[in-house]
Amino acid sequence: MRAMMDGVLNGRTAARPLxxxxxxxxxxxxxxxxxxxxxxxxxxxxxFIRTPYVDWAPSVTEPLAWVLTLLWAVAGVSFLVGWWTxxxxxVLTATLASVLFLDQQLYSNHLYLMxxxxxxxxxxxxxxxxxxxxxxxxxxASVPAWAPWLLKVQVSIVxxxxxxxxxxLTFLSGSVVASYLRRDGLLAxxxxxxxxxxxxxxxxxxxxxxxxxAIGLWLPRWRPAAFVAGLALHIGxxxxxxxxxxxGIFSLLMLSLFLLFLExxxxxxxxxxxxxxxxxxxxRWFRRLDWLHALEFVPASSLPRDDLPVSADEAAVAxxxxxxxxxxxxxxxxxxxxxxxxxxxxxxxxxxxAPIRWLGERTYARVAARRLCALPAAS
Amino acid sequence: MSEPSPRRRxxxxxxxxxxxxxxxxxxxxxxGPRPARFGWHMYSALPPLPxxxxxxxxxxxxxxxxxxxxxxxxxxxxxxxxxxxxxxxTSDATEILIRxxxxxxxxxxxxx
Numbered sequence: 161m162r163a164m165m166d167g168v169l170n171g172r173t174a175a176r177p178l179x180x181x182x183x184x185x186x187x188x189x190x191x192x193x194x195x196x197x198x199x200x201x202x203x204x205x206x207x208f209i210r211t212p213y214v215d216w217a218p219s220v221t222e223p224l225a226w227v228l229t230l231l232w233a234v235a236g237v238s239f240l241v242g243w244w245t246x247x248x249x250x251v252l253t254a255t256l257a258s259v260l261f262l263d264q265q266l267y268s269n270h271l272y273l274m275x276x277x278x279x280x281x282x283x284x285x286x287x288x289x290x291x292x293x294x295x296x297x298x299x300x301a302s303v304p305a306w307a308p309w310l311l312k313v314q315v316s317i318v319x320x321x322x323x324x325x326x327x328x329l330t331f332l333s334g335s336v337v338a339s340y341l342r343r344d345g346l347l348a349x350x351x352x353x354x355x356x357x358x359x360x361x362x363x364x365x366x367x368x369x370x371x372x373x374a375i376g377l378w379l380p381r382w383r384p385a386a387f388v389a390g391l392a393l394h395i396g397x398x399x400x401x402x403x404x405x406x407x408g409i410f411s412l413l414m415l416s417l418f419l420l421f422l423e424x425x426x427x428x429x430x431x432x433x434x435x436x437x438x439x440x441x442x443x444r445w446f447r448r449l450d451w452l453h454a455l456e457f458v459p460a461s462s463l464p465r466d467d468l469p470v471s472a473d474e475a476a477v478a479x480x481x482x483x484x485x486x487x488x489x490x491x492x493x494x495x496x497x498x499x500x501x502x503x504x505x506x507x508x509x510x511x512x513x514a515p516i517r518w519l520g521e522r523t524y525a526r527v528a529a530r531r532l533c534a535l536p537a538a539s
Numbered sequence: 540m541s542e543p544s545p546r547r548r549x550x551x552x553x554x555x556x557x558x559x560x561x562x563x564x565x566x567x568x569x570x571g572p573r574p575a576r577f578g579w580h581m582y583s584a585l586p587p588l589p590x591x592x593x594x595x596x597x598x599x600x601x602x603x604x605x606x607x608x609x610x611x612x613x614x615x616x617x618x619x620x621x622x623x624x625x626x627x628x629t630s631d632a633t634e635i636l637i638r639x640x641x642x643x644x645x646x647x648x649x650x651x
Contacts, residue, residue, distance in 0.1 A: 169547060203610045211621045264617065268613075330585060366582075397582075
């Protein structure tokens, strides 16, 4: 425990996942603006009752609503692109906190989470990479580990207490799930499906999923399953519960924070057959999508290398992925690469499942045998 | 073993304080009504939105549509306090009745 806390307080962590998480969270914050601005301007209307937390809280007036809305928009965009990231993050955090605490009617769980995330991303130096600041002053590969660690802890706190708060008779009866299920649109759940038994199963499943996410994201063995479970949970609640837009924003917020759980160091090595144009095409796409710089690409023509347990012959047969624990080849290597790309890390663990893996391996072998290696490799 | 630097001490305090607040507040909220603010009680219960009515001086009761008085309706809001302030001031009500499934009928008398 002491060693872990030493690592958290003194250690450093990769900057790029944090930068990408900042972009996702800033996007969620900007998407939330319309709903919160609408509530702010309604509250500025004297026809509506104000419900401040304390009597001395300032009244929500139209000029104040405009100021907060503009600050939210400007600081949000600046934070998104990483231009003056820390000042923008500070203004954004202060604005979100002001909106959150001005009136009880402005509270929402995702606004609260946004405020915490913006604050932690600001102190975490999330503009160190993938930002205009990084383009102007140079990218830093790492940042202090403590604030990203707190963001990860916050993710677990949200899921853990969401699960614990659902352990009550009302929720377990399935009535809460049934009442929030979509009633119209393409994904509407027919009334006859809202019977007690299926709703109880859904309720228990929701609690189990949230409890699993609170713990599983921290365990390397279970993390891939947690990514898939998290994606399934958020697609499920966004698709089938209402209000869709607000839940979609919450999902974007949470899934952006999942990036912080990805282990991108040490870099995994992709060994590929550079005599083959087909392989080069795939590697070119992997490079483009490797936004976290988690991969190092080594052409087979540069082998043998003392630090790589892969021969040129092996690389000529199939793509090789060298990780600290093992070497994966062929479809397994493609799966391993996909598990490190931000566009696919949430669903790529599904490629490990037996039926998909068998199909993938057969397809990979067939394609590898028929690939057009006569084509010149792209540099 | 060397003494930790003042910066490290400050960081330890900050991280510790964050964890205590972020864990402590939801723990306390677990023992209160659901949903509670800052407790991460998303979709954990059916929000008991109240039905409010005004009792006029002549004893007649008039239901109030909360949607016309509140910008946003949330289960965590202290409606009794809010409607007491507003409805007593802006109507000839002698009493406000707030009905919820959980707490029954709450009577809020108007006047000094």
